[in-house]
Amino acid sequence: MPRVPVVDQQACIGCEVCTQICPQVFRMEEGPEGGHGHEHKSTVYNPTGAPEEKIEEAMDNCPVACIYWSE
Numbered sequence: 001m002p003r004v005p006v007v008d009q010q011a012c013i014g015c016e017v018c019t020q021i022c023p024q025v026f027r028m029e030e031g032p033e034g035g036h037g038h039e040h041k042s043t044v045y046n047p048t049g050a051p052e053e054k055i056e057e058a059m060d061n062c063p064v065a066c067i068y069w070s071e
């Protein structure tokens, strides 16, 4: 069973770094507040879309370190 990345959307600042490093796994979505069009949060839409090293690169480059592995 591969490890699955999770984004803590409370902490995500919507910088889009992870979606640039790993667009096969992460994408931007409207935040939970929605409707105002200014709050974007990263979400995992395809947890096994990229090799673990690539996902770890996204984790390492996240400025608020809010991507982690869920066992």
Ligand code: SF4
Binding pocket: 007, 011, 012, 013, 014, 015, 016, 017, 018, 019, 041, 042, 058, 061, 062, 063, 064, 065, 066, 067
């Ligand atoms: S790199 Fe981190 S802060 Fe930036 S969009 Fe991705 S999860 Fe959010």
